[in-house]
Amino acid sequence: MKKNVTITGYKPYELGIFKKDHASVAFIKQAIYKELYPLVEEGLEWVIISGQLGVELWAAEVVFDLQVDFPQLQLAVLTPFLGQEETWSETNKEWYESIVVQADFVESITHKPYENPKQFYLKNQVLLHKSEVSIIMYDPEKDGSPKYFYEAAKKYSETHDYEIREITFYDLQLIVEEEMSKKMDSF
Structure with missing residues (x-):
């Protein structure tokens, strides 16, 4: 039985x-x-996220919806460094804060402000070690920020019993088509 899952993926602007x-x-x-x-x-x-804008915060909202029927499900936000949201727009800061206040556990991995990219590498390693499964919205055809976690997870899975579940653009297209079909059927 899988106890912990990490979810990550694209930032909103990477998806337009x-x-x-x-x-x-x-x-x-x-x-x-x-x-x-x-x-x-x-x-x-x-469910473990690092609190990045986009897929991670949307995943948190899905967790909150699931908690209605599964109150035992918990959300952890493990940020790579202190104050990751400081340079974000006011709207994004408010969104982030609304997630953090509802999370069951919030902690910064390095306990200091941003210093260098090694903090992102360390974040990826911690998230992999704390979970048995990753759900990652990433398509190798469309480069973007999830690439680094995806590559780290692939490497990690070579030496550990670790499952990677990918959400691709094809998967999203199928969901869109399914929803359109439902609308047509009810018309």
Whole structure:
């Protein structure tokens, strides 16, 4: 039984999403839900994110929705360094704060402000060691920030019993088509 899962993926701007209520967000959250739900039914205890904008915060919102029926499910936010949100827009800071105040556990991995990229490397290593599964929204065809975690997870899985579940653009397209089909059927 898998106890802990790490979720990560693209930042909003990498997906061309510049508003929190963009129509695509619902499909992304649905894809995360589809991956998470069976794990939760099997007894998943913790979802771990680093608090990055985009897929990680959307995943947190999915966790909060799931907690209604699965109150034992918990969210951990393990930031790579202190004050990662300091340079963000006011809207993004508010979104981040709304997630952090509802999280079950919040901690900074390095306990100091940003110093260098090694803090991101360390964050990836900690998230891998704290989980048995990663759900990652990443498509190797579209480069972006999740590439580094994805590569670290692939390498880690070569020497550890570690599962990587990918959400690709094809998966999102299938969800969109499924929703369109439902709308057409009800018309």
